Amino acid sequence: MKEEFTLSVFTENSIGMLTRITNVFTRRHINLDSLTVSESEVKQVFKYTVVFKSTQEQIDKLIGQLERLVEVFKVFAHKNTEIIYQELALYKVKTDLLSNGAVEQIIRESQARILTVDREFIAIEKTGYIEEIESLFAKLSSFGILEFTRSGRVAINKAMIE
Amino acid sequence: MQQEKITGAQAVISALLCESVQTVFGYPGGAIMPIYDALYDKMDELNHILVRHEQGAIHAAQGFARVSGEVGVVFATSGPGATNLITGLADAYIDSTPVVCIIGQVTSKLLGTDAFQETDVIGISMPITKWNYQVTKASEIAPTIAKAFYLAKSGRPGPVVIDITKDAQFDQTTFDYKSCLNVRSYAPSPQPDLAGFIKAAELINKAKKPYLLIGQGIVLSKAEEELRQFVEKTGLPTASTLLGLGALPNNHANFCGMLGMHGDYAANVKTNECDVLIAIGMRFDDRVTGDVSRYAKQAKVIHIDIDAAELNKIIKAEVAIHADAKYALQTLMGLVEPKQHTHWLEEFRLGKDYEQTQLAKNKQLHDSTKIMMEDALKVLTELTGGEIVVVSDVGQHQMITARNYAYNKNNTNITSGGLGTMGFALPAAIGAKLGSPDQTVVAIAGDAGFQMNIQELGTIMQSDIGVKMIILNNSFLGMVRQWQQLFFEKRYSFTEMTNPNFVGIAQSYNIPGKKISEQTELREAIVELLEAPGAYLLEIIVEKEENVYPMIPTGASVSEVLLN
Numbered sequence: 053m054k055e056e057f058t059l060s061v062f063t064e065n066s067i068g069m070l071t072r073i074t075n076v077f078t079r080r081h082i083n084l085d086s087l088t089v090s091e092s093e094v095k096q097v098f099k100y101t102v103v104f105k106s107t108q109e110q111i112d113k114l115i116g117q118l119e120r121l122v123e124v125f126k127v128f129a130h131k132n133t134e135i136i137y138q139e140l141a142l143y144k145v146k147t148d149l150l151s152n153g154a155v156e157q158i159i160r161e162s163q164a165r166i167l168t169v170d171r172e173f174i175a176i177e178k179t180g181y182i183e184e185i186e187s188l189f190a191k192l193s194s195f196g197i198l199e200f201t202r203s204g205r206v207a208i209n210k211a212m213i214e
Numbered sequence: 215m216q217q218e219k220i221t222g223a224q225a226v227i228s229a230l231l232c233e234s235v236q237t238v239f240g241y242p243g244g245a246i247m248p249i250y251d252a253l254y255d256k257m258d259e260l261n262h263i264l265v266r267h268e269q270g271a272i273h274a275a276q277g278f279a280r281v282s283g284e285v286g287v288v289f290a291t292s293g294p295g296a297t298n299l300i301t302g303l304a305d306a307y308i309d310s311t312p313v314v315c316i317i318g319q320v321t322s323k324l325l326g327t328d329a330f331q332e333t334d335v336i337g338i339s340m341p342i343t344k345w346n347y348q349v350t351k352a353s354e355i356a357p358t359i360a361k362a363f364y365l366a367k368s369g370r371p372g373p374v375v376i377d378i379t380k381d382a383q384f385d386q387t388t389f390d391y392k393s394c395l396n397v398r399s400y401a402p403s404p405q406p407d408l409a410g411f412i413k414a415a416e417l418i419n420k421a422k423k424p425y426l427l428i429g430q431g432i433v434l435s436k437a438e439e440e441l442r443q444f445v446e447k448t449g450l451p452t453a454s455t456l457l458g459l460g461a462l463p464n465n466h467a468n469f470c471g472m473l474g475m476h477g478d479y480a481a482n483v484k485t486n487e488c489d490v491l492i493a494i495g496m497r498f499d500d501r502v503t504g505d506v507s508r509y510a511k512q513a514k515v516i517h518i519d520i521d522a523a524e525l526n527k528i529i530k531a532e533v534a535i536h537a538d539a540k541y542a543l544q545t546l547m548g549l550v551e552p553k554q555h556t557h558w559l560e561e562f563r564l565g566k567d568y569e570q571t572q573l574a575k576n577k578q579l580h581d582s583t584k585i586m587m588e589d590a591l592k593v594l595t596e597l598t599g600g601e602i603v604v605v606s607d608v609g610q611h612q613m614i615t616a617r618n619y620a621y622n623k624n625n626t627n628i629t630s631g632g633l634g635t636m637g638f639a640l641p642a643a644i645g646a647k648l649g650s651p652d653q654t655v656v657a658i659a660g661d662a663g664f665q666m667n668i669q670e671l672g673t674i675m676q677s678d679i680g681v682k683m684i685i686l687n688n689s690f691l692g693m694v695r696q697w698q699q700l701f702f703e704k705r706y707s708f709t710e711m712t713n714p715n716f717v718g719i720a721q722s723y724n725i726p727g728k729k730i731s732e733q734t735e736l737r738e739a740i741v742e743l744l745e746a747p748g749a750y751l752l753e754i755i756v757e758k759e760e761n762v763y764p765m766i767p768t769g770a771s772v773s774e775v776l777l778n
């Protein structure tokens with residue numbers, strides 16, 4: 053049975069690393085749900101957080117093939133229960149809407165916050181699970197969303213050390 | 215005191231000399247001209263072989279590496295020079311061959327602009343190299359080459375590409391060569407703990423019908439002697455993959471033949487009868503396993519490989535040990551009990567007898583005055599004792615060579631296994647001859663595959679390389695024709711060949727040759743080939759519609775071996 057996995061891939065910071073990593077997934081015909089890259093807690097060691105649906109058996113093979121890459125240090129795979137994770141979304145709506153109390157209430161109830169108020173538009177930020185982000189999107193939709201963007205997942209392990 | 219500076223191009227040549235490279239296969243062009251210019255001054259120290267096509271260069275480097283156990287080195291220019299290497303890179307990658315390709319690239323300012331002869335070599339070669347790297351500064355050249363050699367030959371070997379921009383070749387740099395001994399994100403030498411070995415030895419000691427499968431990992435880790443001792447102590451029947459042939463001499467009492475689609479009857483069938491299956495340095499390729507859902511289900515599997523990604527990839531192992539073959543065999547040697555398994559070995563021998571009787575029946579259907587491919591290989595074995603280097607191409611003759619030439623010596627079996635690259639044999643034989651000049655090297659090719667890199671006859675002529683060539687000419691793409699006969703109702707769609715006068719072509723390259731078609735001429739012709747002072751081409755007209763048996767059709771289980 054397929055379920056959602058989050059892979060943390062620790063790598064050197066070298067040109068082409070992203071392609072090397074995604075190649076492993078491409079070869080096995082796997083579609084990624086999200087991908088986030090940044091420097092890790094260790095300087096010059098990068099962390100790729102990759103989310104996709106798979107089986108435990110396939111995960112073991114993927115780990116082997118990723119760790120075979122010369123510039124990959126280590127790969128960890130986690131199920132959602134084993135990690136603390138979040139995504140971040142930004143929503144742009146018309147400033148006029150602020151006069152509508154309903155919108156303010158939605159923002160408050162969703163535990164989102166207003167980042168910027170411009171003459172014409174406001175930017176709303178929401179950090180949370182994908183379901184929460186989607187639910188806020190649905191609620192704001194009827195008022196008109198000018199622009200929307202969502203990040204990939206960031207995650208840390210619930211165990212003390214990986 | 216200021217340190218002396220040299221150009222990046224000179225640094226390339228000096229670095230290769232520091233790595234004790236003596237032979238390079240290559241082809242020049244605009245983007246690699248500074249390196250060729252630097253080579254001009256070092257021609258006495260670095261033997262450069264000018265090939266006729268870059269594919270020839272990389273297959274030659276592969277042949278060189280396979281026979282010598284060292285890294286094969288290639289020079290090529292940017293754009294088409296680089297793309298002509300792709301087939302060889304894929305071949306070296308899947309067959310774990312250590313090769314370093316140094317490729318010229320357009321000047322760094324032009325990168326990404328679609329400049330003349332610019333190709334994204336890094337992007338194209340990424341999935342088929344163990345590592346690749348683009349150098350844009352002269353100072354990076356020495357450390358990159360050091361790293362390339364280390365990566366190509368350590369752990370599970372493989373091809374490495376270094377793409378060097380033209381400005382980096384021209385620029386000045388200091389040169390201070392340090393061999394690479396470690397890359398922090400890379401752990402080529404596994405440190406297996408003893409527990410796995412103890413468990414494996416227990417299984418082997420208790421087994422009634424243990425069966426050992428070996429692959430090229432034995433050859434790559436130079437563990438032939440450890441293997442022989444282990445096999446003799448444990449009494450294990452031992453079969454080999456295509457690329458493992460030669461790791462245990464064919465004439466060894468425990469050698470039970472080749473695995474796989476055209477492997478031996480008993481070697482395949484017993485996979486599904488053994489109680490413990492020990493696989494060392496092999497990766498359960500689908501040509502070996504047939505239908506995996508019906509492969510060795512009854513057996514407890516012990517799998518030992520230097521590449522952790524191979525463990526549990528295809529076949530679930532009861533005991534999976536991430537280890538180098540040599541180390542593993544040495545460790546197991548101290549843990550296993552001496553055994554004979556006489557009765558069990560006898561079953562393999564009976565299987566072999568049965569196979570031979572069946573195959574002899576097939577042979578009777580053919581005109582005995584004509585030559586069948588296997589006759590040539592049998593005579594070759596008789597005349598050489600199975601102790602020369604035999605490089606086969608891809609097709610029926612490849613399988614017939616693997617089945618009928620007795621590889622009795624290590625590092626003498628060179629063929630394209632994982633990729634099945636037609637055109638491999640001729641250039642690979644050139645490289646093998648240079649990698650081991652004292653050995654006789656014979657390339658065996660089909661009429662079709664020989665023509666895929668036939669231009670390398672020019673390399674043989676120019677560099678005077680004593681390669682012997684046998685073309686087994688059936689005027690067909692024989693292997694494809696066989697499949698059309700068996701699975702496509704004999705609809706021979708584009709598999710018949712109209713061939714040139716091969717001996718005449720060889721003669722235009724100043725290579726002597728002969729063409730024969732009668733059984734009575736065979737032995738003498740092969741003697742003449744072997745005794746010729748230099749290169750020689752023997753064309754043997756063989757039965758047009760011979761089929762390779764045994765055969766396990768795709769999707770069948772290893773128990774379902776067809777013998778006719």
Ligand SMILES: Cc1ncc(C[n+]2csc(CCOP(=O)(O)OP(=O)(O)O)c2C)c(N)n1
Pocket residue numbers: 607608609610611612634635636637659660661662663664686688690691692693694
């Ligand atoms: C580059 C390449 N193209 C196509 C094939 C598919 N193929 C496999 S065997 C074969 C026929 C080879 O014919 P020949 O070289 O005459 O050898 P034979 O099988 O007759 O011994 C072909 C076309 C291949 N393996 N490699």
